[in-house]
Amino acid sequence: MSQKVIIFVALLFLLNIPAYSNELSGIEIHGFASTGYIVSDKYDYMADSKDGTCEFNEAGINFSASVADDIQVGMQLYSYDLGDVGNNTIKLDWALIDYSWKESLGIRIGKFKTPLALYTDILDYDLLYTSAILPQGIYNQYYRETIKSVQGINLYGKINLGIPGIIGYHLYYGAANIDKDGSVSKIFLGENGEFLYGEVENLTGTRIKWNTFIKGLSFVASYFQSDFTYEISTLGVKTTIEYPKAAIKIVSAEYSLGNFNAAFEYQISVGNILIEIDKTPIGIPEITNKVDEVDVDAYYGQLSYRFCKWFETGAYYSVNNADRMDNSTIKPDYADWQKDMALCARFDINDFWLMKFEIHHINGVSQVLDTLKPEDYKGKNWTAFAFKTTFNF
Amino acid sequence: MKNIKYVILLVIYMSALIIITHTTANSEVIIIVNKNVGLDTVTPSTISNIYFGNMTKWPDGQSIHVVMLKKGKTHEAFVNKIIQSTPSKLKSYWKKVVFTGVGTRPKIFKKENDLVNYISETNGTIGYIDNSISHDTVKVVQIIQ
Numbered sequence: 001m002s003q004k005v006i007i008f009v010a011l012l013f014l015l016n017i018p019a020y021s022n023e024l025s026g027i028e029i030h031g032f033a034s035t036g037y038i039v040s041d042k043y044d045y046m047a048d049s050k051d052g053t054c055e056f057n058e059a060g061i062n063f064s065a066s067v068a069d070d071i072q073v074g075m076q077l078y079s080y081d082l083g084d085v086g087n088n089t090i091k092l093d094w095a096l097i098d099y100s101w102k103e104s105l106g107i108r109i110g111k112f113k114t115p116l117a118l119y120t121d122i123l124d125y126d127l128l129y130t131s132a133i134l135p136q137g138i139y140n141q142y143y144r145e146t147i148k149s150v151q152g153i154n155l156y157g158k159i160n161l162g163i164p165g166i167i168g169y170h171l172y173y174g175a176a177n178i179d180k181d182g183s184v185s186k187i188f189l190g191e192n193g194e195f196l197y198g199e200v201e202n203l204t205g206t207r208i209k210w211n212t213f214i215k216g217l218s219f220v221a222s223y224f225q226s227d228f229t230y231e232i233s234t235l236g237v238k239t240t241i242e243y244p245k246a247a248i249k250i251v252s253a254e255y256s257l258g259n260f261n262a263a264f265e266y267q268i269s270v271g272n273i274l275i276e277i278d279k280t281p282i283g284i285p286e287i288t289n290k291v292d293e294v295d296v297d298a299y300y301g302q303l304s305y306r307f308c309k310w311f312e313t314g315a316y317y318s319v320n321n322a323d324r325m326d327n328s329t330i331k332p333d334y335a336d337w338q339k340d341m342a343l344c345a346r347f348d349i350n351d352f353w354l355m356k357f358e359i360h361h362i363n364g365v366s367q368v369l370d371t372l373k374p375e376d377y378k379g380k381n382w383t384a385f386a387f388k389t390t391f392n393f
Numbered sequence: 394m395k396n397i398k399y400v401i402l403l404v405i406y407m408s409a410l411i412i413i414t415h416t417t418a419n420s421e422v423i424i425i426v427n428k429n430v431g432l433d434t435v436t437p438s439t440i441s442n443i444y445f446g447n448m449t450k451w452p453d454g455q456s457i458h459v460v461m462l463k464k465g466k467t468h469e470a471f472v473n474k475i476i477q478s479t480p481s482k483l484k485s486y487w488k489k490v491v492f493t494g495v496g497t498r499p500k501i502f503k504k505e506n507d508l509v510n511y512i513s514e515t516n517g518t519i520g521y522i523d524n525s526i527s528h529d530t531v532k533v534v535q536i537i538q
Contacts (some may be wrong), residue, residue: 028498030491064497069456069517074494096495103450113493121493158447166447211447215438215477259479278468306481348481392488 031061036388047083108154115170134298168311176200196231220252236282332382337364441476460500460520
């Protein structure tokens with residue numbers, strides 16, 4: 001399946017290069033395909049990276065058209081592979097109808113990318129940022145399917161305040177699917193788990209962006225809340241995981257002037273996860289309930305600079321502090337945090353093709369999967385290297 | 394004799410420099426819009442807001458349709474001096490629009506004459522050209538500070 005997607009996108013890419021205008025009877029067609037390699041020295045990070053893996057790719061193709069002056073329709077198909085997750089299954093990334101009624105009010109209906117923080121809506125498209133991997137403190141790959149798209153309704157608009165600047169807003173409501181081969185399942189299923197049901201409902205959120213009177217300086221405040229439900233069966237025992245009113249609050253600042261770009265974001269997530277373990281399906285009349293407290297805060301600071309048309313470099317320092325659900329004493333203290341110092345280099349070979357090289361020095365393992373056994377802890381300092389190359393048209 | 398040779402070379406060099414300087418001085422990026430756009434003056438800040446999606450409607454309510462050049466000196470002068478950004482940031486912004494589904498890419502032209510023709514035929518459009526390019530069929534908007 002992976003090869004088919006890449007060949008399909010590559011074919012469209014080749015067909016469209018000479019024209020530069022990717023139009024077919026008024027329908028715009030764009031796409032991208034990326035492949036990469038990730039290797040780490042002590043822990044499997046995102047994929048089976050200890051041995052090095054090429055299961056680190058993405059591809060997408062979209063079709064859009066303006067059906068009236070203020071109305072646009074479009075859809076994007078997307079697939080990704082990240083170790084055991086994704087496996088290049090083609091999914092609908094977004095499909096929407098957008099009516100831009102006036103500057104201060106537009107409406108988007110369908111499945112749309114989540115307006116959350118600075119980069120949630122682009123976290124699947126590495127061609128749009130400097131690094132190969134976004135700061136994981138906030139843009140955690142394992143939770144991408146619960147936050148990256150919303151099926152529902154989005155109201156948006158911009159209000160020009162004059163001298164103070166421009167305020168842009170998004171308000172949205174909807175739901176999101178959880179796939180049995182997705183990243184959330186990777187966290188919860190375990191070796192013998194069978195996926196029964198997964199849903200993110202009552203998803204509400206807002207993002208307010210203030211483009212200030214200082215050129216290039218903007219501030220963003222985001223709030224995202226949802227009711228998360230996930231059911232699995234492990235050797236007949238049914239486990240229901242509920243995370244009601246799961247809330248994420250993020251404040252962001254970005255400064256972009258000329259070739260220079262700086263960003264800072266801070267996130268807190270607080271709530272309670274309710275776990276019900278029902279053994280009645282295996283003949284034991286026992287239902288146990290457990291409450292796990294979630295208390296995560298994360299932040300990162302990022303700088304990047306483009307030296308010339310073809311070369312850009314960047315660095316970030318990302319921190320994730322997580323009170324683990326399992327407070328077992330057999331885990332070392334560094335299981336409660338992850339501090340990631342990344343250096344990246346991006347080469348834009350031409351308008352359609354880019355390459356990235358990136359090295360991470362990481363302290364702590366809070367974002368390495370919870371499936372680590374006590375003997376798997378090999379020390380708090382470790383290193384990862386990532387390479388990625390992306391084509392787009 | 395030897396000095397005369399140097400003088401001639403110096404005159405040629407100075408002449409070339411003057412011609413280049415003169416050409417550069419006359420080379421000016423102008424903002425053009427379709428004649429149905431009711432706008433006569435615009436600030437660089439407003440142009441920047443238009444090209445980075447912070448302003449999508451003209452004051453009379455009709456949609457703004459952005460038109461761009463693919464590359465070249467006019468494009469670079471427009472991006473660097475008028476909207477005070479970089480070609481890569483502008484390109485990245487429009488790719489974000491395309492891949493997140495919040496809009497369609499602007500019309501992009503390789504030749505400035507083609508850009509003028511498109512703007513003259515399409516309501517609500519805005520673009521930029523070098524002022525040496527014929528632009529009788531479109532309206533020139535004065536840039537004010």
